[in-house]
Amino acid sequence: MQTSPQTNEKIYDLAVIGGGINGVGIAADASGRGLSVFLCEKDDLASHTSSASSKLIHGGLRYLEHKEFRLVREALAEREVLLAKAPHIIRPMRFIMPHRPHLRPAWLIRTGLFFYDHLGKREKLLGSNNVYFKEDSPLNSAITRGFEYSDCAVDDARLVVLNAMHAREKGADIVTRTRCLSARRDGQYWVVDLENEHSQFQIKAKALVNAAGPWVAQFIKQDLELKSPYGIRLIQGSHIIVPKLYEGDKAFIMQNDDRRIVFAIPYLDxxxxxxxxxxxxxxxxxxxxxxxxxxxxxxEVSNAHFKKQLTQADVIWTFAGVRPLCDDESDNPSAITRDYTLALSQENDEQAPLISVFGGKLTTYRKLAESAMQQLKAFFP
Structure with a gap:
């Protein structure tokens, strides 16, 4: 996707740095409100974190264990909204959690699933229930019971592209393979220096949004030469693709001895x-x-659950991404909050505002965009 600014003399309301889900979500929201928007991405849309997810629209069942009730409630509500808005790329999926009593007692899981069923608005998706496994189950014979609940699967990269297309239809200029070299305040405007394979050019904007994902803190320090208000922790998440482990269209959520969970999800049939x-x-x-x-x-996690045992030779493909999470000083990478933090920077009323996005989840990108626009509302009466 490549559209060029109409003229370098144009002053945009909003310049967005970063073409992942948060950047395009903010661009779509802002342009839908009638603001003029410019978005640049140094590579292609969804090139990094946004296309390296587990490809789920979900409330985050395991976040309940970390008492992140606000995040789970918001994500569960958004799950229904997104399913209604984009049923061509988002589909309901049933998840089976094999019960492993030495890890979590059944009453604890049932309690968590009760909250999961009722914390957020649920209209289209089925609730949770108990399941019992027979001899034809793909799971190891020692696993005889479990739990089943609903979430959704998504084509994550397409979700990003669709939001960028929506922003463009509302008048936004979306440019890819265009790097932001630097940005500086000039009174009430931001002057943004950009470079693509053809040339270097400048744009001006009344507000700047830093949605650079894993580079959010680096962008503030190096390109803006400012102090980052928050630390960022880069958490790597990796996946493997193997031949189909089992028949059917349900996913499995596997508990491990380190108290983490790992998904096994049907992929491309x-x-x-x-x-x-x-x-x-x-x-x-x-x-x-x-x-x-x-x-x-x-x-190892897969082999502890499924009858079909996997080796390195079964791995067809792998992918990995980096989640840029706001540093909450947690010792355990799995326990770091997946919630988002927005930092608004403006030293005085005459200065152009900067808003930086730390953290966030694919599922809650719309709410993040709404929150960003709420913070910028005073600058666009």
């Missing part, structure tokens, strides 16, 4: 996607790749 992992990542987010330890971990 012939395959199963297994993931994700959680590990601290220190390198360049653009170069992230699955490690051998992660591959071994995912194979």
């Amino acid at each position: 012939q395959y199963t996607m297994i993931g994700t992992t959680d590990r601290e990542y220190q390198g360049d987010p653009a170069q992230v790749q699955i490690t051998q330890a992660e591959t071994d971990y995912l194979l």
Whole structure:
């Protein structure tokens, strides 16, 4: 997707840096409100974190264990909204959780599923129930019972592209393979220096949105030469693709001895996607790749649950992404909040505002965009 600014003399209401789900979500919301929007992405739309997810629109059942009730309630409500808005790329999916008594007692799981069924608005999706496994189950014979509930699967990259197309239809200029070199305040405007394969150019905007994902803090420090209001922790999540493990269109959510959960999800009819992992990542987010330890971990979790045993030779493909999470000083990468934080920066009333996006989930991108526009509302009466 490539449209060019009409003229370098145009002053936009909003300039958005980053073409992942949060950036295009904000662009779509702002342009839908009648604001003039410019969005640039240094690579292609959804090139990084937004296309390396587990491809789910979900409330986040495991977040209940970390007492993130607000996030789960918001995500559950958004699950219904997105399913209604985009049924061509979002579909209901049933998830089966095999019961492993030494990890979590049945009463605890049932309580969690009760909250999951009732915390948010649920109209189209079925509620949870108990399940019992027979001899023809794909699970190991020692696993005899479990629980089943509903969430949704999504084509994550298409969701990003559709939001960018919507923004463009509302008048936004969307440019890909265009890097923001720097940005500086000039009175009530931001002057943004940009570069693509053809040339360097400038645009001006009344407000700047930093939706650079894994590069959000780096963008503030290096390109804006400002101090980041929050720390960012890069958490790597990796997946493996293997030949279809079982028949049917249901997913499995597997509990592991480290108290993490791993999904096994039907993928492109012939395959199963297994993931994700959680590990601290220190390198360049653009170069992230699955490690051998992660591959071994995912194979081990799968083999502990399914009759069909997997080896390294069964791994057809892998992908990995980096989740840019707001640093809440948690010792456990799995426990770091998946909620979003928006930081509005403006030292005085005469200065052009900057809003930076830290964290966030695919499922709640619309609410994040609404929150961002609410913070910017005073600047666009």
